[in-house]
Amino acid sequence: MATLIFATNNQHKVKEIRNILNDRFHIITLQEAGIDIDIPEPHNTIEANASEKSKTIHSITRQNCFSEDTGLEVEALNGEPGVKSARYAGVEKGFQKNIDKLLLNLKLKTNRKARFKTVISLILNEQEYLFEGICDGSITELQKGNEGFGYDPVFVPDGSTKTFAEMSTEEKNIFSHRRKATEQLIEFLNRQ
Numbered sequence: 001m002a003t004l005i006f007a008t009n010n011q012h013k014v015k016e017i018r019n020i021l022n023d024r025f026h027i028i029t030l031q032e033a034g035i036d037i038d039i040p041e042p043h044n045t046i047e048a049n050a051s052e053k054s055k056t057i058h059s060i061t062r063q064n065c066f067s068e069d070t071g072l073e074v075e076a077l078n079g080e081p082g083v084k085s086a087r088y089a090g091v092e093k094g095f096q097k098n099i100d101k102l103l104l105n106l107k108l109k110t111n112r113k114a115r116f117k118t119v120i121s122l123i124l125n126e127q128e129y130l131f132e133g134i135c136d137g138s139i140t141e142l143q144k145g146n147e148g149f150g151y152d153p154v155f156v157p158d159g160s161t162k163t164f165a166e167m168s169t170e171e172k173n174i175f176s177h178r179r180k181a182t183e184q185l186i187e188f189l190n191r192q
Contacts, residue, residue, distance in 0.1 A: 005033050007057040007067035012149040020182045046071045050121040058123045066122040072151050076111040112138040116177040120185050133180030
């Protein structure tokens with residue numbers, strides 16, 4: 001079984017990725033690898049930030065690894081919060097403050113279209129590969145549900161009437177941007 005370091009400190013993402021991979025690969029978190037750093041996200045694209053994270057961990061460990069970066073892009077806000085999704089309301093990365101700011105900025109908007117975009121950067125045998133997953137949907141006016149994390153309580157994927165936060169992990173994975181990118185990663189790894 002292939003072992004990969006997942007370059008994240010976000011335990012919600014680790015849980016989601018492990019659920020999607022379903023024991024097909026042995027995923028080691030940064031904590032399990034003995035790495036205690038907060039990797040910067042200095043770039044203005046999701047792709048570049050994903051790449052920054054995997055390259056940082058690869059430079060430390062010289063092992064095969066992957067990272068991901070995800071952003072919520074809201075059409076009426078010209079793609080905001082986008083690359084700044086985790087820090088939309090400030091550097092302290094508070095999910096509730098981010099949601100509050102998003103709903104405030106959308107208060108007078110009728111267009112609620114949005115999408116989640118995930119980019120996975122894999123470094124395998126010194127080469128980098130990128131995989132992208134997108135989930136189209138819309139932003140609700142009120143928060144609903146207690147599952148998930150981030151913007152899940154206000155995001156309804158196209159084809160559903162529930163927010164991500166009202167769904168079980170299995171239900172969310174039917175629509176998930178992260179699942180779509182991860183499946184591309186799995187297909188690629190299975191061909192190696």
